[in-house]
Amino acid sequence: MLLHWSPRSPFVRKVMVFAHETGLADRIVTTRTAVAMTKPHQALMAENPLSKIPTLRLEDGSVLYDSFVICEYLDTLHGGPRLIPAEGPARFVELRRHALATGFLDLLILWRNERDKPHPLPELLDSFAVKAKAALAAVEAEIDDIPMGLAKITLGVLGSYLDFRFADIDWRATCPRFAAFHADFAQRPSMLATPVAEG
Amino acid sequence: MLLHWSPRSPFVRKVMVFAHETGLADRIVTTRTAVAMTKPHQALMAENPLSKIPTLRLEDGSVLYDSFVICEYLDTLHGGPRLIPAEGPARFVELRRHALATGFLDLLILWRNERDKPHPLPELLDSFAVKAKAALAAVEAEIDDIPMGLAKITLGVLGSYLDFRFADIDWRATCPRFAAFHADFAQRPSMLATPVAEG
Numbered sequence: 001m002l003l004h005w006s007p008r009s010p011f012v013r014k015v016m017v018f019a020h021e022t023g024l025a026d027r028i029v030t031t032r033t034a035v036a037m038t039k040p041h042q043a044l045m046a047e048n049p050l051s052k053i054p055t056l057r058l059e060d061g062s063v064l065y066d067s068f069v070i071c072e073y074l075d076t077l078h079g080g081p082r083l084i085p086a087e088g089p090a091r092f093v094e095l096r097r098h099a100l101a102t103g104f105l106d107l108l109i110l111w112r113n114e115r116d117k118p119h120p121l122p123e124l125l126d127s128f129a130v131k132a133k134a135a136l137a138a139v140e141a142e143i144d145d146i147p148m149g150l151a152k153i154t155l156g157v158l159g160s161y162l163d164f165r166f167a168d169i170d171w172r173a174t175c176p177r178f179a180a181f182h183a184d185f186a187q188r189p190s191m192l193a194t195p196v197a198e199g
Numbered sequence: 200m201l202l203h204w205s206p207r208s209p210f211v212r213k214v215m216v217f218a219h220e221t222g223l224a225d226r227i228v229t230t231r232t233a234v235a236m237t238k239p240h241q242a243l244m245a246e247n248p249l250s251k252i253p254t255l256r257l258e259d260g261s262v263l264y265d266s267f268v269i270c271e272y273l274d275t276l277h278g279g280p281r282l283i284p285a286e287g288p289a290r291f292v293e294l295r296r297h298a299l300a301t302g303f304l305d306l307l308i309l310w311r312n313e314r315d316k317p318h319p320l321p322e323l324l325d326s327f328a329v330k331a332k333a334a335l336a337a338v339e340a341e342i343d344d345i346p347m348g349l350a351k352i353t354l355g356v357l358g359s360y361l362d363f364r365f366a367d368i369d370w371r372a373t374c375p376r377f378a379a380f381h382a383d384f385a386q387r388p389s390m391l392a393t394p395v396a397e398g
Contacts, residue, residue, distance in 0.1 A: 051330050
């Protein structure tokens with residue numbers, strides 16, 4: 001399988017951590033595909049017209065995106081415990097927590113794009129800050145109860161992305177439980193194998 | 200079940216069309232919750248800190264979001280044919296097509312937000328236009344082969360959203376098959392029961 005990849009994308013990292021946790025990392029070949037909201041990537045768009053990564057090309061030539069769809073697919077390829085419960089209440093709690101974590105990442109990426117513009121819209125920056133504060137509080141409120149799975153992986157990647165792009169937020173000051181979780185999670189081999197890089 | 204709802208949100212409409220198609224619409228009570236990217240909705244944020252709709256409150260008080268998670272949940276509540284295949288290759292084709300349609304809607308909403316700003320970023324507007332053109336071509340290329348399900352519903356809603364907010368694109372001029380699909384799909388009772396409204 002070939003993964004359109006970048007060391008800076010938290011959504012790519014989510015997929016790669018998922019692959020390491022499920023023993024599938026060796027089956028994924030990565031190709032560096034740098035995307036930006038203002039720069040459509042023509043070659044990537046032949047496979048994913050939305051010009052987003054991660055995008056995964058399977059051995060039969062078919063293509064999967066987005067990061068959730070790729071993780072759901074990877075979860076069918078291994079014999080270990082499922083990282084996304086297949087059914088029942090546990091599945092929907094997992095999916096809702098994943099939607100919180102991945103929606104928070106979406107928000108942060110839009111926030112970063114906006115604040116870097118020559119004319120950012122003040123009320124939009126304020127709105128991102130208000131929602132980020134609420135999302136952090138929601139993560140802090142339930143971080144202790146989350147079993148190993150897609151949501152936990154995404155929250156681990158989220159903490160690292162906050163450090164990478166939003167060090168000014170000082171999220172640990174208001175989220176001691178999330179901070180303790182992240183300090184531990186960041187030491188997993190899957191996280192150590194997928195470092196964030198500016199390059 | 201209580202759904203945070205608006206007649207203008209294509210993601211809400213996707214959920215409501217899905218509910219009508221699966222015979223579940225009578226079990227959903229809607230409450231008008233108007234959100235905007237620049238205006239965090241405090242009451243909604245108590246249930247979804249990302250301040251997005253649709254957000255669904257279940258009878259036990261637990262909450263589900265985003266629109267995909269809600270549709271997956273609704274698909275477990277009825278006895279008819281699944282609108283999201285449970286497993287196998289058909290599931291991943293369905294999910295990838297849904298990711299195309301829903302990611303296209305995400306792009307359109309960001310595009311609309313950007314173009315309405317006092318100082319839109321020209322290269323961002325250009326980028327949205329390039330990706331929208333590619334996404335339309337991708338939809339046109341496979342619209343004839345899509346079975347009834349979540350992806351088809353989202354594509355139906357997408358066509359109506361293009362008419363609602365992007366009439367200037369004239370998407371039918373380059374997408375005759377998508378136009379023919381939409382002319383037919385828009386007459387389904389589920390679509391007629393969920394009209395888009397400016398109000």
